Amino acid sequence: MVRKLTLRQHDALIGLFLILPSLIIILGISLQPILSTLYFSLFEASRGINTPQTFIGLGNYVTLLTDAVFWAAIGRTLYFTLVSVGLELVLGLAIAQLIHTQPPGWRFLRTSLIIPWAVPTIVNGTMWRWIYNADYGALNGLLLQLGLINKYIPWLTKPELAMNLVILADIWHSVPFIALILQAALATLPADLEEAAAVDGANALQRFLLIRLPLLRPAILVALVIRTVEAFRVFDIIYVITNGGPAFSTVTISYLTYLETFSFGHIGRGSALSFLISLFTLVMAFVYIRILYRPEEKL
Amino acid sequence: MKNLKTPFALTIVLALLAGALGCQPAQQAGPATIRVLTMEQAGPTVEEMNAIVEEFNKANPNIKVEIEYVSYDALHDKITTAMASTPPAYDVFLVDDIWYAEFAKAGYILDVTDRITKDMRDKIFTASWDITTVGGKVYGMPWLLDEKYFYYNEELLSQAGFSAPPKTWEELVDQAKVIKEKGIVEYPIVWSWGQYEAAICDWVTLLYGNGGRLVDDSGKPVFNDETGVKTLTWMLQTIDEGITNPASVSYVEEDVRNVFSQGKAVFATNWVYMYDLVNFNAEQSQVTGKIKMSLMPAFANSGVQSATINGSMGFSVAATSPNKDAAWKYIEFLTSEDVQNRYSAHLLPIWQTSYQGESLNKLMGYTPANATTVPMFNEQFPFAHVRPKVAYYPEASKALQLALQLALTKQKTPQQALDEAAAKWVELAK
Incomplete structure (x- = not known):
């Protein structure tokens, strides 16, 4: 008995040692910056060494919340988030269902799904910038060969189109993520419920809507929360494909934060923006959990 | 099993700690490392810039220059981010004409007025000193004298x-x-x-x-x-x-x-x-x-x-760099008449003397492009306009x-x- 206890204590000590680095990392990398961002957001501070800082309380927040540029960016961010995550969920679910039926070559399909997801966002953005290029891009080449257009279209110069093009690039990148999560969840669902329903005369749509979808809800929740938070903070793909253009039509809230902080050097206002993004994200996650997460279900 | 696991776990912890400590710049007696940030766009190629670094490192065993490249559009924000840490992530960086006022005000770039020799003042185009001068003080060496x-x-x-x-x-x-x-x-x-x-x-x-x-x-x-x-x-x-x-x-x-x-x-x-x-x-x-x-x-x-x-740029020393003298030495080398003449295919020299008498013929012969670009520079540069120098x-x-x-x-x-x-x-x- 005694020997076992020391072993357990020994294990606990090693366990502590092993989580120490992650504890340090979590406290140092996430908590400390969040607190200093909050602190900075209360100052009128411009960039520089030994530059003066003036405490202005919530002044930065007031400036932002009364600024049309801020709300326009919020609007674009919500549009990006809703459209891209919505389409990604529908497509991801469809692909997951397809793989679940195990058609010929489904293993290959499942493996090749990883590729778009594995491509770093910056590389993905660069790739799509080339695809959309007006003079030598693949999109114009494809549409021209199919006879859908009769001359090359300068896609990225159209303010009404640019955001949708960024969304398309994001969907290509992120659908696999949702498809893989949902496919894994589908594989764990008990088959007998659906079989019983089929015996009782439920058709395929009813079985899908009334049995499969409710059972998938926890997996959908996980995918949605992760993707929505990611989409709401979208930055790199926009930076690479459009640089916020044309005419600011792809300036999202993160892009605006980047401009204010790094390009214009308004450290205080940039910090306030970062903090607002965190708050928005928190609210969204909360709403999702209330809607989709029921106490009797476990994630 | 236990005996095998413990050293294994400890090794991981030690490796992580070593990794964390490794981020601190080691204060060794070896050569001073100068980190340089420049751009890969509209100027000398990476091969040319690397060759210049190699020449410098060979001639200066006490200094080791490491060079990094970003696109022009990322350069400004990369510099301002780098300057947020002490010591800064870069000792030397390329500064566009339009950023000198902002960086000087922010205290990012070293005042090098006293380091400019009479020789430099006399032989470098007067107009190019305007690029790196803010409020009468010189904050860097002009380097890229360019225009569309x-x-x-x-x-x-x-x-x-x-x-x-x-x-x-x-x-x-x-x-x-x-x-x-x-x-x-x-x-x-x-x-x-x-x-x-x-x-x-x-x-x-x-x-x-x-x-x-x-x-x-x-x-x-x-x-x-x-x-x-x-x-x-x-x-x-x-x-x-x-x-x-x-x-x-x-x-x-x-x-x-x-x-x-x-x-x-x-x-x-x-x-x-x-x-x-x-x-x-x-x-x-x-x-x-x-x-x-x-x-x-x-x-x-x-x-x-x-x-x-007028799209000219200069090289400056980070005001908080621990190795200011070594950093300046590299800039002097990079912008010297000899180096600028030899690497002039995609960038023309800032030295007036390169365009005079015998030197002009030599400059025009350094690369095939120079025979066209050098006379073109002389013809076009009087018509080049600068953008406002405001913070x-x-x-x-x-x-x-x-x-x-x-x-x-x-x-x-x-x-x-x-x-x-x-x-x-x-x-x-x-």
Whole structure:
């Protein structure tokens, strides 16, 4: 008995040692910056060494919340988030269902799904910038060969189109993520419920809507929360494909934060923006959990 | 098993700790490391910059230079981020003309007034000292003395029946219409009018070529006057008439080079680096040997013979660098007359003496491109205009970029868009 206890204590000590680095990392990398961002957001501070800082309380927040540029960016961010995550969920679910039926070559399909997801966002953005290029891009080449257009279209110069093009690039990148999560969840669902329903005369749509979808809800929740938070903070793909253009039509809230902080050097206002993004994200996650997460279900 | 696991776990912990400690710069007795940040775009190639570093490292065993490259559009923000830490992530960085006021005010760049020798003062172009001087103090060494040039594809132009390039923008439109009618290319001219600093550069070229100005003598924005509106309207018109490649509204200089290199445009404006790549580099260009440069056109009846943008840059030492002397030594080497002459294919020297007497002949012979670019520089540089040296330039520029984009995508009239940008400039100056 005694020997076992020391072993357990020994294990606990090693366990502590092993989580120490992650504890340090979590406290140092996430908590400390969040607190200093909050602190900075209360100052009128411009960039520089030994530059003066003036405490202005919530002044930065007031400036932002009364600024049309801020709300326009919020609007674009919500549009990006809703459209891209919505389409990604529908497509991801469809692909997951397809793989679940195990058609010929489904293993290959499942493996090749990883590729778009594995491509770093910056590389993905660069790739799509080339695809959309007006003079030598693949999109114009494809549409021209199919006879859908009769001359090359300068896609990225159209303010009404640019955001949708960024969304398309994001969907290509992120659908696999949702498809893989949902496919894994589908594989764990008990088959007998659906079989019983089929015996009782439920058709395929009813079985899908009334049995499969409710059972998938926890997996959908996980995918949605992760993707929505990611989409709401979208930055790199926009930076690479459009640089916020044309005419600011792809300036999202993160892009605006980047401009204010790094390009214009308004450290205080940039910090306030970062903090607002965190708050928005928190609210969204909360709403999702209330809607989709029921106490009797476990994630 | 236990005996195996414990050392294993401890090794991981130690490795993590060692990794964390490794981030601290080691204060060893070895050579001082100088980290340099520069750009890979519109200037010397990476191979050339690496070769210069190698030469320097060989000649200076006590100093080890490490060099990093980013695109021009990432450079400003990378510098400001790097300066947030102590010691800064870079000891030396490339600074654009338009950032000197901002960086000097922020205290990022070292005042090197006392390090400038009389020899440097006398032999380097007076105009290039303006690049790195803020409020009478020198904050860096001028390095890249550049401006936008007018390029044309001689073969395609002669196919259209023209023996000489246009001298005015009106003449360019006339030639372009013939080129288009004959089906030689779909869009005769390509520009960099994307939502980047590049758009401001082309706008300044056209605005000053029409007798306009960005700001008046008191620093007040005047680009929204009649001339400014007329110039922007002209830009819009060339898109509508199919003379300007409509994709220009999303393009930067590298896109211009790609389109021009494929023979898809007869005219283009770009920095000096494009000439060598488009005319002599068969790997990257399908139009080698066919490209000529001529004086940048201006608008007829504007009283202006030619106008272009001065896009010069300098190298500066980070004010908080622990190795200021070594950093300065590298900058001195990089900008020395000898190094600049030898590496002049995509960048011309800042040294007046390189363009005089015997040196001029030598400079023109260093690379095949120099025979054209060196005389062209002498001809064009008197017409180069600088952008305002103000600490809030990045924000002012973004407002003007937005105005140009709003007008070029027809969401606002040129007058509306420019008025809004001018109002923003006034507000920023307060």
